[in-house]
Amino acid sequence: MMPQIDNPLGFLLNPKSVAVVGASNGVGKVGYSVMNNIVQSGYSGRVFPINPKSPEVFGFPAFKSVVDVPEDVELVVVCVPARFVVGTMKQCAEKKVRGVVIITAGFKEVSEEGAELEKQIQAIAKEANIRVVGPNCLGVITPFLNASFASRHPKRGHIAMVSQSGAMMTAVLDWAATCNVGFSNFVSIGNKADVDEVDLIDLLADDPETNIILLYLESVEDGEKFLKVVSKATSKKPVIILKSGTSNAGAAAAASHTGALAGSDTSFTLAFERSGVIRATTMNDLFDMARIFDQAVVPKGENFAIITNAGGPGIVATDAFENNGLGLTHFTPSIEKELIANLPAEAATHNPVDIIGDAPPARYKTALEIAFKDDIDVCAGALVLVTPQSQTEPAEVARMLVDVQEKYPERMIVGCFMGGISMTEPAEILAGTTVPMYQFPEPAINSIKYACAYNKIKAAVPLHEQVMPTISYDKEAVTAVFDSVKAEDRKILLAYETAAIFTALGVDCPGTKLAKSPKEAGEKAAEIGFPVVMKIVSPEIMHKSDCGGVVLFVKSAEQAEGVYTQIMEACAERGPKGANLVGVEIQEMVDFKAKAKNSEIILGINKDAQWGHMVMFGQGGIYANYTEDVSFQLAHKYTAELARAQLKQTKINTILEGVRGEPRSDIDSVVDVMTRLAQLVNDFPEITELDMNPLLVFAEGEGYSAVDVKITIE
């Protein structure tokens, strides 16, 4: 028996008792498969088949209903048709069971009625405090209990797999049977009526049997919960997610599949990154990574040696190391000398170390042991390439790798045995060791990259422990503006309103005031200081210039009074019929041509349905949509550091940093604005869009000017 896991779902991995509703002696029925799997898995708890027609199932006395079971029932597995499931749930509630795994399909994934049934199930579960896995799932497999209808049992190991698709789970089980990979848990989550991926990640992070968590997901149920919880798991063990529905067509297919509303792919990437999740891009990728995290020694550096018995694969591997951003060991001269002294004259002792085609296992050993004399930060490990040449003894090389690994337990050793038929024996030898084996160099190196990336995840402060520094500003003033906009039932703020918000937020923008009469125009223009720009204020007028609603370079109070009348008249005549002409805004004119440097950037916020607000930074100006030089980050726990990282992802950043002898731009002030915007949308979730384009950035110390800003609220 395993120790009790301190997690709300801990009981799921090893319940004291299991009832199977729909248990059957009839081969081919789901209720048969489930019973058979429970028995075959050597489950040591109490088993209660529920079947109104049979007195016994699989030799266990059967009961007509869950409520008839004379003992406590901790977990119930449901295999009866969809129309009976609500009834079963009511019985489970009456019996006070802790959890229900609903294998049955036919709910929200097929129809409106199904969705309705699923809602009833959710309501009963909530009321009775029952945790529900499924419906529409394959079940749950743990080291102690196989409560699924899968036809294969995984070999025991330390990989947990959670899948939104039952079929993906069967495919993985089938694949695992051929490749010496062991699993701790398999959970198929189906429609996620209650238990979702976050609950399971949290559970499996607490499971001592699990070292690595793989997920196949089509959607994430609750972005906020994900961001709150998942980093707790990723700071303990690697969590790797293959998220499908990344394309438009794929998202549509996913929506019809489990009724999932897929979020935008960029935001998923960001959310996974921030939570410390490693994202797999293909199925191969997922399994390649599983292998390295399951087996390999954690690398203590990012520079590796390549030991090869052939030049060609060495070059392929060298390309892959560089293309994956990993380093190749530059051997210390004394070490390279030792390699030269101990290897044949034809060998290449520079990295990649080519020990040439006739290399026996001992020569691999020599090369590896000399390489590992170098410091671990110079040589964190080795990729050992083996091609089947006439003198090669792949099985002996594999055994040698295990020996060397034992002697150098801190160095990561990854084997790449290229070929097929000669490489099955090495595969068996290396299974279960700390030396993972690959068939080709590229997937091996891709996986090494992720192993190194996970080190960074472990070293970083996890998201759930991060604190967003509070920026204080005049929140009341902002609230007041939003209130007045909402009172008028508008969604888009007028320029003087955005100006008021930015002023309150501590973001510089040209002084802007609203005038409602010629006299007021003259007064307010004088307050701002000349010259000023004057623009019509009207929610109905989008293109102000087109109807004579903008006048630049107004130079005196007297002129301002005249321009007021001119604008109001022009807009009344040329604007949309019945447009509400609120007045004229008076704006400070920024003389940006006088600045030492002047770059146009774009800052923005938009709101993702799943992951909340995202901060955008990029190259601005009228062509911003065409240059597409932008980067995004979630506003959740946003910091100046994240802002700076966003800048570095763009090409405009190089220009802001100062090229061709130009001064550096005022990057600090841009970062300041970005953090203030994030603070604003964290405080005011009703903001759906915010757009500053262009934000003119001047030379260091000279600030910026937000000349054109739009804010939209819900």
Added chain:
Amino acid sequence: MMPQIDNPLGFLLNPKSVAVVGASNGVGKVGYSVMNNIVQSGYSGRVFPINPKSPEVFGFPAFKSVVDVPEDVELVVVCVPARFVVGTMKQCAEKKVRGVVIITAGFKEVSEEGAELEKQIQAIAKEANIRVVGPNCLGVITPFLNASFASRHPKRGHIAMVSQSGAMMTAVLDWAATCNVGFSNFVSIGNKADVDEVDLIDLLADDPETNIILLYLESVEDGEKFLKVVSKATSKKPVIILKSGTSNAGAAAAASHTGALAGSDTSFTLAFERSGVIRATTMNDLFDMARIFDQAVVPKGENFAIITNAGGPGIVATDAFENNGLGLTHFTPSIEKELIANLPAEAATHNPVDIIGDAPPARYKTALEIAFKDDIDVCAGALVLVTPQSQTEPAEVARMLVDVQEKYPERMIVGCFMGGISMTEPAEILAGTTVPMYQFPEPAINSIKYACAYNKIKAAVPLHEQVMPTISYDKEAVTAVFDSVKAEDRKILLAYETAAIFTALGVDCPGTKLAKSPKEAGEKAAEIGFPVVMKIVSPEIMHKSDCGGVVLFVKSAEQAEGVYTQIMEACAERGPKGANLVGVEIQEMVDFKAKAKNSEIILGINKDAQWGHMVMFGQGGIYANYTEDVSFQLAHKYTAELARAQLKQTKINTILEGVRGEPRSDIDSVVDVMTRLAQLVNDFPEITELDMNPLLVFAEGEGYSAVDVKITIE
């Protein structure tokens, strides 16, 4: 016996006789392996072992030397140590053999002396008209003869593999032994002292046994020959190349490996594209593609159906189709109705067609046959996804696919059997059929993409048949300028020289004349028309403004005279000591602010050591190096069409096309300049660099102005 192949290297695939220099009865020796392979391969020609110490080898009478063989010898395989190879070559020359395969290593790949030996071999071969494969290679395997020291014989099939790395070849042979893939030829080309990849591509294109040619290359020996010859092969059959040494470190490793000088990767991509070669990016990629080209029906369209028994993999596949730029079939309404009528209610009949988890083989058949009722351009074929669920019979599904394929021979059917242990039987069933099988959706779809891409290659006019339209211009004038520059032993042209060249070439640039006295300055300025710009002309002065060498807005002849003196004095004082002040150039001032639209682009030419001149197009201006919005194309057989395609690869193109109500830019004239530049460098290969930045492009019909141009020659 195969028919004689009409190719200079035809004899290599089935020589009438083979002598093995270094043939041996000693197990473990290379000369033993080669003899053994020749015998095992059932070679039907004459075999002559050459061994001065044994009277017979493998039962064949042995000879002391090639010259001692009493009959004609067509091919000689050499396995003796490097120091004996030159002697052997001399004997081969005396014997007048046609070809020599030198397996022996120890030439240019190891040392200067080796390189010297290799040069001697080349000289003898050239003199005696002997074709040489190798040295430093594994040998040659054909359907009729295994003249290699590889330890495995490939299954007979129709894939030819050419490898610059012998070990890569052994790995592929080993891999092939496990996965039901057959090969026609295997050629290891080693150091390519004579026979290179282009010779072999040309030979294999003529080989009736070969349907597809795979290559592993670290370098290309002769770019010009490649561009001239390879498209002949690619218009006959697919040629797929994995080119390593793509990274900086990889290129360095390749250089130390076979002494290959790797060219820039971009130019390789372009050269492969232009020649109709498909480029594999990883080893997996190479083999995945080999499978589809070897087996599958050529797709007659680019829209495919997905038939799946599980939603999850269907979504993964949908993503992959979209991400690979392929189309998914939108079924004709009548077809979709038929799918609905014939599939269970829970099935998804939209593409992907999810025939759900309990699908027996017959349901796959139903879905496929209905899908194939749609027109072939709507549904060119199907990806069939099989996950191992309880009712699934993978082997039966595989057999059914073969049946359906027979009935619909024009539709491409690709199987994706997800899993491991349950999928070995289907793999055996589908081997050798026209239904290739993959384990995961992504590589299957990636391969389908290449199958579709090859259709476009076949449909296009192959490079060797393309004719570059001749643009006539005043070539003599250009020659005269270059001659005078060369006479002065300069490499960088002065502005009035580039202006003369562009004028001769028919490219507009601001009128520029050289003045060597104040008086001449006044006269030439008047000829050009005012205002003019005046700039110092001096090969030693790079930054003209910095030493007072530039004056703008010169408005009269009188002023021009004064400015001449002013510039000459300023540069004499502030320029580099001893700078040669040739004179002052007088340039027309372009009033580009008066133009309706004005975009800065960059055009350039640079010369790749391997592939010759490349034309560059991109976003110009002072930040061109930072925006990196550029595209390249080989100048070889350059056309306006290629120029337009180059434009479309950049972001600036959208802006040139006209956005935000702006007029379209004068794209035609940009294309005209690009073709003229290509013509120029084709005629004057001594040009190493040409840079126009910015080229100001105005609105359609208003042309452009090449305000700043640099030309460098060898």
